[in-house]
Amino acid sequence: MIELDGSQGEGGGQILRTGLALSMVTGRPLRIERIRARRPKPGLMRQHLACVLAAADVSGAQVEGAELGAQTLCFSPGAVRAGDYRFAIASAGSCLLVLQTVLPALMLADAPSRVRLSGGTHNPMAPPFHFLQRAYAPLVRRMGADLQLTLRRCGFYPAGGGEVEAAIHPAAGGLQPFDLLARGAPKAAFAECLAPGLARNIARRELDAVGAAMGWSGDQLRIGEQRQNEGPGNALMATLEYEQVTEVFCSLGERGLSAEEVARRLVVEVRAFQAGNAAVGAHLADQLALLMGLAVWQSGRSAAFTCSELTEHTRTNCAVIERFLPVRFALEVEGSQLAVKAARVAMA
Structure with missing residues (x-):
């Protein structure tokens, strides 16, 4: 079982979401304590609980602690099942964070999936729909999987009510890493x-x-x-x-x-x-780290990207990834750029 401390690093919901995603992908049970300990209201909020329930649905997991305000969670996944899913947040919480929780597992499933989500689509402290559609999804496709996103309705705070559809096609032969060192012209x-x-x-x-x-x-x-x-x-x-x-x-x-x-x-x-001249900004770097980690793990080949800023969010995400996968990240300064390098290693 992988045990995570939800207060480490940036101490927010990303530790929970990445932990759930990698628990599903690897089949390794997860126990996380002090969930969102560094936030004004610690524990599972509605959108975090929605992530837990969605992950349980996709993987047939056994879960303990899936309730509002819970600060300890035990998650034991079963086999990931491709299919058609509907996930809703009964608030303006970001439904796109729910998608990012289940996406890695569905990208590595044995068949295509379709996910319909409702909730917030343009939220503070969360990637907006257009970021995922224009910046993130093309990188997924470059790794060999396919992610097509459709915005049916916008959802803003406090009403919510947004609707998003995601069509996910796994990569034939697994995800393939690549270097992203320059943004180009x-x-x-x-x-x-x-x-x-x-x-x-x-x-x-x-x-x-x-x-x-x-x-x-x-x-x-x-x-x-x-x-x-x-x-x-x-x-x-x-x-x-x-x-x-x-x-x-x-x-x-x-x-x-x-x-x-x-x-x-x-x-x-x-x-x-x-x-600057780095390939990606701080937010895309955070999202790219998990994709690169999975691709390096599957292929055995190393990869690297440059970014404009290494946030505590990104550093924490890399640390969580290393707990689950035989991948190690090196965060380096190269001239005027920051480089994130990922390589596969032997597990103890």
Whole structure:
């Protein structure tokens, strides 16, 4: 049994999600204590409980401690089963974090799967739908699996009600790692605003502010299709396409925050990434670590990527991966870049 301390490193929900994902993939039972110990409200919140229940459904697991507020969980997986699944969060919690929990197991299953999810689609402290669709899914496909994502309805805090569909096709012959050391030449850049249920001039003001700061105009400033279920919401996004990778940045509107401030926050993130030359940003680095770890484990070949920042989130994620897989990460500084290198090792 793998035992994890939920207070280690960044001490949040990622330890739980990565632990569940790798428990399913390896078939190794998991016990995790002090779940989300570093958060203001420790223990399982609704979206974390949804991750546990989804993982149990996909793997036929036996679970102890699957209840709201629980800080200790025992998870004993069975065989992963491909199929059609529906998972819902009865709140605005991120349904995309639920998808990321079950995705590794379904990518390595023996048949395709379809997953329908409902809940939040554009949340603070979680990857928005467009990040997964434009930045993350292409890397999954590059490793040999296929992930197709469809946004049916947007879901914003506090109403939720978003709907997402994911079609997952496992990689024939297993996942294959690759090096991602440079982003390559720029191909396209644009801003997009979702503002369902809000006055149209809010989206226009945000886009105009981004355009003025970045020198973007015309087709680079887009009002997104309004696919919304309940309640108002606002997500301002910037997409940067390069030869080797696509990055997506998101700034969420909130009550009392001006359209111009929403735009300013986005511009700060975009400019910081453009000022460097690493292949991926901090958030994509965190997501890529698990993909690379699985691919290195399956293939036996090493891989590396460069990133603009090594967050505590990424370091913690790498540490959890190393507990389950015969893979070791080296986090190094190479000139002006940070490199994450993964290699397979013999297990004791």
